[in-house]
Amino acid sequence: MxxxxxxxxxxxxxxxxxxxxxxxxxxxxxxxxxxxxxxxxxxxxxxxEGLGMGWFNRLGIKPDPQFAVQSIYGAVLYSPKGKKLVVRFDKASGYIIERxxxxxxxxxxxxxxxxxxxxxxxxxxxxxxxxxxxxxxxxxxxxxxxxxxxxxxxxxxxxxxxxxxxxxxxxxALYNVDSGYQYEMAGVKFEHPDLIALYFSNKYANRGYLWIFPKGEINGKNYGNVGVGILGSDTKTAKKCLDEWLETQPELKKGSKIIVNAGCIPVGGxxxxxxxxxxxxxxxxxxxxxxxxxxxxxxxxxxxxxxxxxxxxxxxxxxxxxxxxxxxxxxxxxxxxxxxxxxVKKRKMLEAISDEDFETIVNSLSGEDVLKLAGGDMLESAKVVTKKLMKNPKLATILLKYLK
Amino acid sequence: MEEKRFPEFKPELCMYCAGCVAVCPALALNLNETKLELNKEKCIKCLACTKICPVGALR
Incomplete structure (x- = not known):
């Protein structure tokens, strides 16, 4: 050689x-x-296979359409009970890539x-x-x-x-690893083919979340990654979590599984x-x-x-x-x-939130609020939180519970 | 108390993702493409590999 x-x-x-x-x-x-x-x-x-626009710019990588297959304009977040928050940007915020x-x-x-x-x-x-x-x-x-x-x-x-x-x-350490499982699904209809969809649920995704990362459309049908990441020490397997959750998604479960992936993610430590x-x-x-x-x-x-x-x-x-x-x-x-x-500290706070409290939080926020919170502008974030707290005193109790 | 035993491996379920290798504190697991080997002399029977496994191939 x-x-x-x-x-x-x-x-x-x-x-x-x-x-x-x-x-x-x-x-x-x-x-x-x-x-x-x-x-x-x-x-x-x-x-x-999601990569934010900031990384393309920072690293000087041209998003060639051969691998940067789907522009993403934001995210849609689903609460455990299915309430959704749409966070949409005017410009593409990233791509789903074919790795x-x-x-x-x-x-x-x-x-x-x-x-x-x-x-x-x-x-x-x-x-x-x-x-x-x-x-x-x-x-x-x-x-x-x-x-x-x-x-x-x-x-x-x-x-x-x-x-x-x-x-x-x-x-x-087991605590610092997420266990992941994913299908690339094809022949399905995604509700939002240009947003990533994140589903929060302690039942189906203990500590982590379920996701849909759309990759594209052919003959009016979508394809993309549908997966889950859960706390590594959870005794339920990631595969079981994803399969059980798919059973609750009538449209998604009709899709074909054209790739099966598994992997573990070092999320801390x-x-x-x-x-x-x-x-x-x-x-x-x-x-x-x-x-x-x-x-x-x-x-x-x-x-x-x-x-x-x-x-x-x-x-x-x-x-x-x-x-x-x-x-x-x-x-x-x-x-x-x-x-x-x-x-890591913020994650520890987030992972302690119960499904019930999560519901209360989601119910008091709009997609625009999430944008402001995620935007990282301290003043805007403070405004959002203060306004929400005045409207919904229960939220204050919840926040205090997790902030201590 | 949890029993002290070696993990049981079901090769037909394995996705060769190496999550088990990542969490093994004893460096007792070795993965070569589609072959997972357990070094029973190194294994400390902590069963961390059985918990992390995304598909239940180690149990």
Whole structure:
């Protein structure tokens, strides 16, 4: 097989985190090898496939219609009893993407810029000299290879085996993981084909939510992802939750299930330590996920950019120590981690809300209110809350219950 | 008290999503594409893998 014995960066994992690392490192003329364990980059998908417009802009990614298949104009939120709140923006707020195709785009871009990528290449061990990670051992099509690296990037997803084999503790506590299950359904009618639909229910989605992420329309029928994420320690399986809920949705359950996906999402438990001597963890492997909605693609790619900046400097200064590389962790918390940490607290508050109280809250809000609250403008948010509290004193009791 | 036992694996249900690997505190599970292996010497019988599994393939 045509690859070298030594690289600047060896990346374990060809998802958004690993592929973005490969692109950015290749742009800096670093020698990069990316190893993907599956036989195809982009598959299987373990994802709802929604990506907000802010990420396209921030990351400088052009939403090519080949992968950015459906523009999304906002969200419709359903309460446990089925009351709905429509939050619609004037402009598209994001896209549902075909990740299979998106990741192929990233892989081709990385290769075109000089990175070497190999599918069906599983990292089975980490090479070490003393405390320094110096490369990996991998199996490609039954044959074993060793390759040296100045820095190993562990971008191997939620299971994060490479980082853990190297000695970085990235184990997820059950409480901090959501268990997810999803069908891509086709031949159905979605009520709102240009909005994401989120269904809240402690019965069918303990702590999490059910979702419909529409992907498009053919012959007057819609298709898209229909899934659920629930608290990892729940004894009921995510599959059972989704199947039981579908039974309550007469229109949806008529649809065909053309893809079945399962996956787990690290929704909290941010890591204080994301580096070792010669190793950096990026993406799900480093628990870099929004703890409220479980989205991680944008966050992972942003972290990859930061990782490459730090690695390039480490190589230039010939300092591959944990101490130097840990600047990545520090910078990431300043850029993103601290914001996510505050969301963990908000999530804990939200997950304590009972279905009954949720109903009261939803009944006293309009879609416009949610827009103002979600918009993040403190003054607007305060106005909305104050107005609502004056109208509905019961809401104040509920808010006090969860805020304490 | 919960019984101390190894998880039971039903390969016909497994989606190979690796959620079990992610929560295993003992690094006792190994997933290679479509093969999940349990290292019984490392397993501490906590059964975290049976709770996280989205499809009940580990129970």
């Amino acid at each position: 045509d690859f070298e014995k030594e690289y600047d960066i060896v990346i374990a994992g060809g998802g958004p985190a690993g592929l973005r690392t490969a692109i950015k490192a290749a742009e800096k003329k670093l020698k990069v090898l990316l190893l993907e364990k599956d036989q195809e980059i982009g598959s299987p998908v373990r994802c709802g 299979r195709i998106f990741e192929k785009f990233l892989a081709r871009e990385a290769a075109s810029k000089g990175a070497t990528l190999i599918a069906k290449a599983t990292v089975i061990d980490v090479l070490k000299e003393g405390e320094q990670v110096t490369g990996v051992k991998f199996v490609h099509a039954g044959e074993e290879f060793s390759v040296k690296a100045k820095v190993v990037v562990a971008a191997d997803g939620v299971e994060s085996t490479v980082a853990r084999k190297a000695g970085l503790n990235t184990t997820n 941010l890591l204080d330590k994301m580096t070792l001597n010669g190793l950096i963890a990026v993406g799900d492997a480093a628990h870099q996920v929004n703890p409220i909605h479980g989205g991680g693609m944008g966050i992972a790619m942003e972290a990859a950019d930061l990782a490459v900046e730090v690695i390039a400097e480490a190589i230039e200064k010939n300092d591959l120590s944990d101490e130097f590389l840990s600047q990545y962790t520090k910078k990431w918390f300043e850029l993103r981690g601290n914001k996510l940490q505050s969301l």
